[in-house]
Amino acid sequence: MHAFKYHKPDTLAAALGGDGDDTRYLAGGQSLVAGMKLRLSQPSDVVDLAGLAELRGIRADAATVRIGAMMRHAEVAASADVRSRIPALADLAGGIGDRQVRNMGTLGGSLANNDPASDYPGAVLGLGATIVTSQRRLAADDYFIGLYETVLEPREVITAVEFPVPAKAAYVKFKNAASRFALVGVFVAQTAAGVRVAVTGAGGAGVFRVAEMEQALAKRWSPEAVKSIAVASDDLTSDIHASAEYRAHLVSVLAARAVAAAG
Amino acid sequence: MTDLTIGKSVLRKEDARFLTGSGQYTDDVVMPRQSYAYFLRSPYAHAAIRGVDLAGAREMPGVLAIYTGKDLPDAVGGLPCGWLITGTDGQPMKEPKHPLLAQGKVRHVGDPVAMVVADTFLAAKDAAERIEVDYEPLPAVVDVRDALAAGAPAVHAEAPGNVCYVWALGDKAATDAAFARAAHVTTLEFINNRLIPNAIEPRACNASYAKSDDSYTLYVASQNPHVERLLMTAFVLGLPEHKVRVIAPDVGGGFGSKIYLYAEETMCVWASKLVGRPIKWTAERSESFLSDAHGRDHFTKAELALDKDGKFLAMRVDTKASMGAYLSTFASCIPTILYATLLAGQYTTPAIHAQVTAVFTNTAPVDAYRGAGRPEATYVVERLVATAAREMKLSQDEIRRRNFIRTFPYATPVALTYDIGDYDACLDGAMQMADVAGFPARKAEAAKRGMLRGLGYSSYIEACGLAPSNIAGALGARAGLYEAGEVRVHPTGKVTVFTGSHSHGQGHETTFSQVVADRLGIGVDDVDVVHGDTGRIPFGMGTYGSRSLAVGGTAIVKALDKIEAKGRKIAAHLMEVSDTDVEFKDGRFTVKGTDKHVPFAQVALTAYVPHNYPLDKLEPGLDETAFYDPTNFTYPAGTHICEVEVDPETGTTKIVSFTACDDFGNIVNPMIVEGQVHGGLAQGIGQALLEGCVYDRESGQLLTGTYMDYAMPRADDLPNFKVDTRVTACTHNPLGVKGCGEAGAIGAPAAVINALCDALGVKDIEMPATPERVWRAARAARA
């Protein structure tokens, strides 16, 4: 790791200021610090978000669960508000990484990082959540761009994510045996705005929705409705862990299992 | 008299310090004026070095010295290989130089190119980033089949066709003749996947030079400090052996990877005198992946000939084994001496022929990894046997029973003589524990849920307790394979044992204490075990090949024999009888047939306070050393049964139960043995389902260089193991022990793959049997 300047502001305004020429925000450090140790990223300044009260907390009403960007995966998994309204989201958070990672990693960090194999993007896109930043409100459909890429500007901080409470939802994850990230993960939901199916882990350009499955499920909410719908493998990832063909197959299997799990 | 402890699960003495974080590992050692080393490694699998520019790096703060391959004087040799294999052509194997730092060429990703020594580790690493190496990339080969293809890039000019040696064992004519008259031939072709050892403690060293007496001290994470010192001083650096002290303190796992002499510690010793400060190096995890010696990596064609009743007539095996880019310390003997000699397995196969081609590739060196050759051999034998049974419609136990060896000693056609065993006992035991009788019902129940169940057997054998030195020497070993032990009785009757064995997780401090305590009639806590320090212990060969108790323990027993003999003389003098009338039992010396006795502690005190003592006939003191060279290998054997359930929709394999019924001879500490079996099984199952080192076939880059990509087995990948033992005592060591450290890793892979093949109804599936491979196999079987 190279030397860097460390800042721990206690207001969002202060976090957005500063004059470092290569500033990175630090949440739980689960990706950032690992990257710095491997010298893959070498920021001049690191701004720790842990002192910002406005990035913490979970607020829920009948229609929406709003989760602060600095909430740790373990906190989301253990939240009674999340569990009672969107159990699929609590399960997803509880299935991320291991205990240590869940106690450090954050919702905001996961979404800003946008690792194509991470779980949260599946829920955010699958529920049609809204990402609230220091500058604007972003619909999930407009937020993710590609591998590790989002529309976030360099000095833009995610403050919270608003998840609509679905009628039904479930997330089924097929783990990569080595990393335990998602080799493929499928999130299905019946929301006020319609049925949504989001796939993480498999896409060559990151998380994506499967329109054909959404239409089929809108007509008939049953595992059989999606089981035989194949996604094209052309745009899926092929690597040492799995071919695109196998990932495509898993998308159909997991989608059906998710629908079954959602009830 | 204290209670006897052998056969009891005495809690491990060493765990108090390990569990409270007070162990002392090499990286915990910090010397005054400590400096740190960083090794710059090749990013290319194969490249010529056109030049190295150190100017920028030299200017960096804290830098003390930078060395490249050019700075090494001619007197500094390459890293030696400790085993000479002679090929079928009568020629010695090719031994291209393995320089400490690359000279002219790099041959694998991770090959060290430069060493930076600085005030801190980070300063060394920062400076290394400023070194500019001008590489001319060359085409690379990483797969043995590619390396042997016509026109393949040459890893070493001295090894045409990338062949290190072609070696063979067994009677080819008899084997071919048996195949010609066989009723059935089973043929398989497979890869035994390359593994990365992944000890929890990375390799580390700390070397210092003392001007005061012109001596060196090296702390190093090693399984065998004397071997390390001998190879380093005599073959590489030319230093006086007696002026180098090597200390292997607490070591966090080795699995073979810490047997070898590596470039890093050798460079640190060499540079410590030049720099004039102690130099420490601790591998980062990425460096462990790139530079620890890997294991396995065979490509094999194997055939088994059977008569119409399923009796084995002959076996023919052709193996291409990767050596990696250089010959590591024991690389050459692993796919030969420790592999082909095990191909008889537990069976009476009368004719066996094996040919092994050792191949250089642009990959990290390959050497012994838990099991070392024997897992590969077991995989060949047990995959063939299981496949033959299916093809001939015999049950898995029946085909084994028709071929088991039942008379001992038994001379195999591949050079070994098994002293004893009872293979039926372990098979019966395993079948009972695994509830084989209930399997059809479990399979039917699973089928109702759409799941496929399979049962896989592996009746393995291993040759452990390495090794009779004369046999090893005749086979090319350049070292002896005895072990040394010293028993030092203190005046109060407490005992310190100095052993050449080395514990890096095995629990020797407890097991060896039990052996000594029971013999002397003292408490386990009255015995202290010292290991891993050439400055304290007699010349010892270290720990690998499940040899510690069988060989190191026997050396201690031999030293105890001497202690007892001398004690009898002292006691006889005290009791004024002849020493032939004195016997030692229950911790006291007794005049036979009387209750007249002196306790052990009194004899010990007398030995050191010799007022009433036969000084004219006997030296004072009670401190004895013995060296023990075994007369044969030991032959642990057993049967493993694995039951899997496969989800054919996703290809996920769940091990629903795993049973190991093993014969390790007599058992000193059942808990420790069970722990060793569990660990071995985890690694064996890891090989079968999860672990696989992958190099890019074009670029030679290591694609599984982190835990994000290299899948280690974790607790939730494993079932609760069912383990038990059956005992036939080893006939040629006094403890009757055989060794247990490697059995799990040796037996498990074949059991898992056999179970998968049974579940899917397929002939073969490649390791690691990832969900995608299983899914494809299931799909193909349905089609």
Ligand SMILES: Cc1cc2nc3c(=O)[nH]c(=O)nc-3n(C[C@H](O)[C@H](O)[C@H](O)COP(=O)(O)OP(=O)(O)OC[C@H]3O[C@@H](n4cnc5c(N)ncnc54)[C@H](O)[C@@H]3O)c2cc1C
């Ligand atoms: C061993 C391991 C296993 C893991 N397993 C999984 C898994 O199974 N599934 C999964 O989904 N993830 C997994 N992760 C990822 C982990 O859960 C974290 O979500 C991820 O690493 C981000 O970490 P973090 O929240 O600590 O953010 P950091 O590492 O601190 O930051 C990550 C990036 O996001 C930026 N950032 C952070 N917060 C904000 C914000 N509020 N606004 C703007 N930018 C911000 C940072 O500047 C940085 O670029 C794993 C990680 C590890 C180390």
